[in-house]
Amino acid sequence: MNDIEKREISTSYWKDAFRRLKRNRLAMVGLYIILALILMAIFAPWIAPYNPYEVNYDEYLKPPSSRHPLGTDEFGRDILSRIIFGSRVSLYVGLVAEGITVVIGVILGSISGYYGGWVDHLIIELTNIVFSFPFLLFVIAIVVSLGPSLTNVFIAVGITNWAGTARLIRGQVLSLKESEYVEAARALGASNTRVLFKHILPNCIAPIIVSATLGMGDAIMIEASLSFLGLGAQPPTPSWGAMIDYARDFLRTNLWYSLFPGIAIMLTVFGFNLLGDGLRDALDPRLKI
Amino acid sequence: MINYIIRRLFLTIPTIIGIITITFLLMYVVPGDPVRILMGQRGDPATIAMIRKEMGLDDPIMTQYFRFLWNILRGNFGRSYATNRLVLPEILSRFPATLKLALASMVIATTIGIGAGIVSATKQYSFFDYSSMVIALMGVSAPVFWVGLLLMWIFGYSLGWLPISGYGGITYLILPAITLGVRPAAYIARMTRSSFLEILRQDYIRTARAKGLSERRVIYVHTLRNTLITVVTILGMEFAGLLSGAVLTETIFAWPGIGRLSVDAIMKRDHPMVQGTVLFTAIIFIFANLIVDISYAFLDPRIRYE
Numbered sequence: 001m002n003d004i005e006k007r008e009i010s011t012s013y014w015k016d017a018f019r020r021l022k023r024n025r026l027a028m029v030g031l032y033i034i035l036a037l038i039l040m041a042i043f044a045p046w047i048a049p050y051n052p053y054e055v056n057y058d059e060y061l062k063p064p065s066s067r068h069p070l071g072t073d074e075f076g077r078d079i080l081s082r083i084i085f086g087s088r089v090s091l092y093v094g095l096v097a098e099g100i101t102v103v104i105g106v107i108l109g110s111i112s113g114y115y116g117g118w119v120d121h122l123i124i125e126l127t128n129i130v131f132s133f134p135f136l137l138f139v140i141a142i143v144v145s146l147g148p149s150l151t152n153v154f155i156a157v158g159i160t161n162w163a164g165t166a167r168l169i170r171g172q173v174l175s176l177k178e179s180e181y182v183e184a185a186r187a188l189g190a191s192n193t194r195v196l197f198k199h200i201l202p203n204c205i206a207p208i209i210v211s212a213t214l215g216m217g218d219a220i221m222i223e224a225s226l227s228f229l230g231l232g233a234q235p236p237t238p239s240w241g242a243m244i245d246y247a248r249d250f251l252r253t254n255l256w257y258s259l260f261p262g263i264a265i266m267l268t269v270f271g272f273n274l275l276g277d278g279l280r281d282a283l284d285p286r287l288k289i
Numbered sequence: 290m291i292n293y294i295i296r297r298l299f300l301t302i303p304t305i306i307g308i309i310t311i312t313f314l315l316m317y318v319v320p321g322d323p324v325r326i327l328m329g330q331r332g333d334p335a336t337i338a339m340i341r342k343e344m345g346l347d348d349p350i351m352t353q354y355f356r357f358l359w360n361i362l363r364g365n366f367g368r369s370y371a372t373n374r375l376v377l378p379e380i381l382s383r384f385p386a387t388l389k390l391a392l393a394s395m396v397i398a399t400t401i402g403i404g405a406g407i408v409s410a411t412k413q414y415s416f417f418d419y420s421s422m423v424i425a426l427m428g429v430s431a432p433v434f435w436v437g438l439l440l441m442w443i444f445g446y447s448l449g450w451l452p453i454s455g456y457g458g459i460t461y462l463i464l465p466a467i468t469l470g471v472r473p474a475a476y477i478a479r480m481t482r483s484s485f486l487e488i489l490r491q492d493y494i495r496t497a498r499a500k501g502l503s504e505r506r507v508i509y510v511h512t513l514r515n516t517l518i519t520v521v522t523i524l525g526m527e528f529a530g531l532l533s534g535a536v537l538t539e540t541i542f543a544w545p546g547i548g549r550l551s552v553d554a555i556m557k558r559d560h561p562m563v564q565g566t567v568l569f570t571a572i573i574f575i576f577a578n579l580i581v582d583i584s585y586a587f588l589d590p591r592i593r594y595e
Contacts, residue, residue, distance in 0.1 A: 026423070129307040132578075134570040136536045137551050141315060141563060144555050221432060225537060228434050229552070244435055248541075251438055252446045262435035269430035277426075 017206075020282040027278020033271030041087040050078035052085040052238045061254050070260045073243070074250065079257065082238040083264050089239045090268060093153060093223040093232075094216035100158030101219070102212050105165025106201070112166065113173030114196050123170075127163040135160060139222060140231065148231040150223075157219055165211055172204045206283040213279055217272030224265045240265045294583055301575055306358075308571045313357050315567075316560045317350065361568065367561035371554070376565035380547060386456060387546035390539070391531035393462050394470035399524060401474040406481025407516075411508060413486065421478065428475030434537045437468040441541070454543040465542040469535050473527040477520065484519040488512050518588050525581030529574050 021027055040047060049069075056076035064071045070079040112123035142156040176182060177200065185199050226232040227241030235242065240261040247257035324340050341347055345356060360367065366376035405425070409418040444464060445453035452461050488494065489512055497511045498504075539548035547566055554562035 125303055125307060128304050129311065132304060132308060132571050132575045133311075134536075134551075134567065134574065137548075137555075137567055137570065140536070140552065140555055141567065144558070145315065145318065217430065221430075224432050225434065228432070228537070229540070241432070244432070244438070248438060251442055255442050258435070258438050258442075262432060262439070265435065266427060266431045269432075270427055273426055273430055 017282045021278055024278045024281060026274050027282070030271045030274025030276075030278060033267055034275060037087050037091060037268055037271065040084055041091045044084050044088060048078075048081035048084040050081040052077060052081040053236050054078075061250060061257070063254070064256055071254070071256045073246065073257060079243075079260055082243060083240065083261055086238040086240045086243065086261065086264065087268075089150070089233050089237060090220045090223065090265075093150065094220045094272075097154045097157040097161070097219040097223070098212055098215045100154060101161040101165055101215055102208060104158060104162035106169050106204075106208065108162065109166035109169025110173050110196055110201060110204075113170035114177060114192070114200065120170075123166065127166055130160060130163040133160070136222075136225065139226065140229065143226060143231045148234065150233050153223055153226055153232050157222055161215070161218070165208075165215070168207055168211055169204055172207055173200055176200045176203055210276055210280045210283060213272055214276035217269040217276065220272070221265070221269050290587070293586055297579055297582060301579060304575060305572060308568065309358055309361055310354070312564050312568050312571075313354055316564055317353070366565040366568070369554075369559050369562045371557050371559045371562065376561050377569075379562070380550065380565055380569050383545060383547050383550045386544060387532065387535070387539075387548065389462065390465055390469060390535060390544060390546060391528060393466035394468075394473065394531060395524070395528050397466055397470035398473035398477055398527070401470075402477025403481050403520060405474075405478040407485060407513070409478070409482045410485035410489070418482075422482070425475040425478045428471045429479075431471065433468060433472065433535075434541055436471055437465070437538055437541045440464050440468055454541070456543070456545050465535075465538050465544050468542070469531065469538045473531070476527065477523060480523050481516060481520050485512060485516045488515050491515075518585070521588065522581060522585050525584070526578065529577030529581065532570075532573050532577055
């Protein structure tokens with residue numbers, strides 16, 4: 001197959017997928033939520049009405065008003081501005097933590113599926129062990145051991161979260177390994193690394209994209225939970241989970257303080273879930289019956 | 290069947306040993322001298338050295354590891370640094386609270402999840418289908434601790450119907466059980482819907498319709514029964530997850546279960562208690578999943594002969 005033909009086929013696959021994705025209204029809603037979030041994170045200093053760190057005791061725990069659309073916290077800081085800046089923490093964690101997860105998962109999963117034998121058994125056993133640990137407890141224990149910080153949240157999520165991706169990639173590699181085009185590549189004398197990286201892994205991209213999209217939502221949720229327990233981003237960094245943790249003390253009289261950061265988390269994770277579901281339907285035509 | 294069960298039981302052994310090893314390593318690499326944590330600021334270096342020796346903390350790592358493994362196998366999980374009580378009895382005394390919460394939220398999740406899933410599937414693409422699936426996806430996306438706080442505000446502070454936290458009669462159980470049930474309910478609804486739709490497309494359903502059975506009979510007898518096989522597995526897996534302790538829910542509602550015990554232990558750096566709760570919940574999880582697999586094999590004979 002010459003280069004031009006190859007490019008036509010591959011672009012039409014992605015074009016078709018994108019067309020299918022565009023037809024899926026819920027997936028597009030998810031995409032718009034995520035785009036809005038990215039823009040919010042990039043342009044935070046220009047969008048936010050106030051400095052998220054600025055303390056002003058005259059504005060102690062004010063309810064939503066025209067001056068502070070989402071109210072203020074116990075330091076008089078503007079909650080809207082803190083939520084806008086909080087999107088940076090969430091996206092950052094989503095990207096880095098999920099990035100680590102994907103790298104570890106793809107490496108271990110493809111080695112396991114491609115080489116088989118004792119390596120495969122070892123990696124399968126390792127994924128089983130990771131799966132049987134109480135997930136959140138395991139993450140908490142690692143973060144406490146290493147010390148509470150965002151970097152350690154990445155490490156903890158990376159260590160605990162790769163098993164799902166590894167299992168997925170292993171399955172893909174196992175089925176692709178037996179396909180005719182891989183046999184052909186081998187017959188032409190391609191080395192194992194070449195077959196794996198040039199021929200098999202590029203065909204695993206679709207499931208990787210789907211699981212990474214859904215995984216970003218998970219990672220953001222884990223960061224929020226850890227920050228809620230005081231183990232993630234440290235004050236005064238505006239993190240949505242940490243905001244809810246502080247808001248808890250004022251729940252009885254100041255519901256809005258807990259309400260808005262929670263809505264931000266829910267919408268964000270919702271966006272990633274909608275897009276992930278949509279991508280799965282769009283990228284895998286076999287699922288469409 | 291017996292052979293299958295025995296084989297599966299043997300397969301859990303390496304996993305359990307792996308879990309014990311990782312739990313050991315986790316606490317071994319933790320910075321901070323356990324003796325210092327035990328004694329606080331008071332201990333003088335000579336006493337600390339003596340206690341370290343007594344606890345075997347100066348032994349080579351392999352010696353410590355095998356001692357740990359041997360103790361765990363005998364059911365000796367050590368003593369808590371914080372209370373000096375034996376770890377295992379302490380965990381067992383908290384287990385009923387966790388079990389109660391898990392059962393209650395499972396009842397809620399199953400009722401709502403299966404109900405919404407079936408109605409959605411039978412009325413695919415209807416308004417109900419769209420809205421319940423969007424709500425289900427939101428339920429999966431909402432942070433558990435936030436849902437708990439909102440429920441607390443609505444039913445505790447505003448309406449004053451239910452106690453906001455603590456442990457006691459059934460009124461204390463309702464809010465944490467709903468909080469914990471939201472995610473599994475949403476998940477079960479989604480899975481019930483998709484597996485129901487898949488079965489509706491099967492040939493034997495067309496046969497059932499073709500031979501003139503009423504739609505009601507097709508749905509409630511032929512489709513539902515086959516959907517249940519898939520759904521039961523999911524229920525089992527979700528339940529296994531809940532049994533290993535609802536860390537966040539138990540924390541916000543001050544529910545005295547294993548989840549809260551373990552978070553408290555982690556925060557206090559009570560190493561034996563952390564090891565104990567992590568190990569205990571992991572083992573519970575493995576066996577709960579094993580029971581699910583076995584009952585699945587019981588329901589679907591194809592599994593046994595793979």
